[in-house]
Amino acid sequence: MKINVKHIAKLANLPLSQVEEKKFEKQLASILEYVEQLNSVDTKGVEITSQVTNLENVTREDKTEISLKQEDALLNTKSIHKGFFKVGKVLSSE
C-alpha cells in the first residue's frame, strides 16, 4: 500500500520537510505491508474490542465542578488576548 504522504500530512495538520516526506513514504509502506498480515485472519462475525474490561456508558451527574482558574489555564500559552486564548482565523471572507 502506497500512502499519499502529502495528503495524510495535511489531514494530520503536520508540517513535514521534503526529506521527511520521502523517508516516511518508504517506511510507512513497509510498516503497512507488515500489518497487512492481519488480512489472513478470519474475522467473519467477530465483534470488535474497543473497551477491554467491558465497562459501558460510564456517566456522571451533569453538574459543574470546580475547575482550573482562568489565569492557571492561560499559564502555559504565549497566545493570549484579553484573558482568552488567541487562535488562528478559521473562517475566511472569500
Next chain:
Amino acid sequence: MSKLNNLSLKEAVKGLEGKKFSSVELTKDCLEQIEKADKQINAFITLDKTALVQAKEADKKRASGDKNPLLGVPIAFKDLFLTKGLRTTAASKILDNYIPVYDATVVEKLKKAGIVILGKLNHDAWGHGASGENTNFGSTKNPWNTDYVPGGSSSGSAASVASNMCIAATGTDTGGSSRLPAAFCNVVGLKPTYGRVSRYGIIAMSSSLDSIGHLTKTVEDSAILLQVTAGKDSLDPTTSNIPVPDYSKTLGTSLKGLKIGIPKEYVERGNDQEIHDLFYEAQNQFSYLGAEVHEISLPHTNYANACYYVIQPAEISSNLARYDGIRYGSTRQNFGEEAKRRIMLGTFTLSAGYYDAYYKKAMQVRTLIKNDFEKAFNEVDAIITPVSPTPPWKIGEKIDDPLKMYLSDIFTVTANLAGIPGLSVPSGFTKNNLPTGIQILGPQFSEELLFQVGHAYEKVTKFYERKPDI
C-alpha cells in the same frame, strides 16, 4: 553503613519508621548518587530542587506522629506524569517549557502517601519506543553497560532504579514500556490491569491500551506501590470499581499446585539462544517451587504485534491532535521523527476508505487475542514468557529501522491488547553480563497472584541482589 539509596522501598519504609535514619539522610544519598552516576546514565530530565525541603518536611511530620505509608521515601516520575509546578516535557521539544497547573491522580495519591519527589525521568518521547533513544533530551544509557540501550519507553525509570538513584519510579505501559526496560535493567516492572490505576493527568498515548505502572527493586516493592496507586478515580472513567485487595497478603504463599502455562508460540519462534536457555531455567525454577508447569497455546500470538501497530498509532494520531501550540507547548513541526511517523500512520489507517480495512480489522483480531487468553486461563492460573526475544541491544542498532524496533515488542503487546496485568521480573544474565527478564501474566485484576508468583521466583533466584557497578 552502606549507602541508604541502595535500600529497597520496603527497607526504606522500615528504616524511616524505626527512626534508623531520616528522610533527609535518605534523600541526600539518592541525590549524591544522581550527582555521581547520572552524567553517564542520563536518566533525569528535571531534578526537583525542593527534594531536601520535602524530606525535611517529611521528617517533621514523622516527629509529630504522621504515619503515612510512604512518608519520606524518595521517588521519581516518568516525565509523562503531570506534576504541579514542576516541568513536564513528555521528553519532547513540544513541551520543553510546560509547567503543569495540576497533579496527575497518581502523583496526588503518592504525595498524600508522603513521598519525596526527586525529579522527572527521561523516556522515549510520548512513550513511543523500545530503546529510550527517541527522546529530545539525549538517550538514557543502560547502567549495566553504557554502550547498550536500557529498554523503553520508561528508560530513565528503569535505569534510575537499577543504579539506585531513587527508591522506586513510576512508568507507563502501552505495549511493554514498563516491562521491557525493567527486564533490560534487572529491576521489576509492573503493567497493571487496564483501568486498575487512574490515568488522569498522565499524557495519553493510546487510550484503549495505556496502563500506569511502576519500576521497583523487588516484587514486594511493586505490591507496596500498587497499594497506593490502584483504585477507582472519578476523573478517569476507565478505572474499575472492583475493590483493591491487600497486595502484600499473598507474598510468601507457596506455589504448590499452581498451574503455570508456557505458551508454545512464545518459545518456538527462534528466540535468541541465551534468552531461550535462561527461560528454560526459569521454567525449572517454577517446577522446583511446586508449580505445575505445562505447555499451552495462544494461537493468535503471531498477529498481536501487527494488531498493536494498527491500533496504537491510530489512537496516538487522535491523542496527539491536541498539541496545536496554542494553549500550551510549541507548534507541530517540533514533534520528533517517531511521533510524526506514528501520527502519519494512524491518520492514514483512520482516514476515509481505510478504517474498516485497518482499524476495525485490528479491533476484531484484538478480540481473538483476548479470547485466547481467556481460554488459556481456564486451563492455567498464570502464564510465563520471556519479556523480550533478545537481550538489550547496542545504542544505535535499530534506530534507523522503525519496523525492526517495533518487533522488540512482540511478547509484551499481548497483555495490553487483552487488558491483563503483567509483571516483569529479573531472570538472569547473559554471558556479556546483560540482564534479562520473564513476565508473569494473569487474568484481569489478578495482580495479587502475579506478586505471589513473582515474589516466590525472586526469592529463590535472587537476581535482584545483583547491582550494576556505577
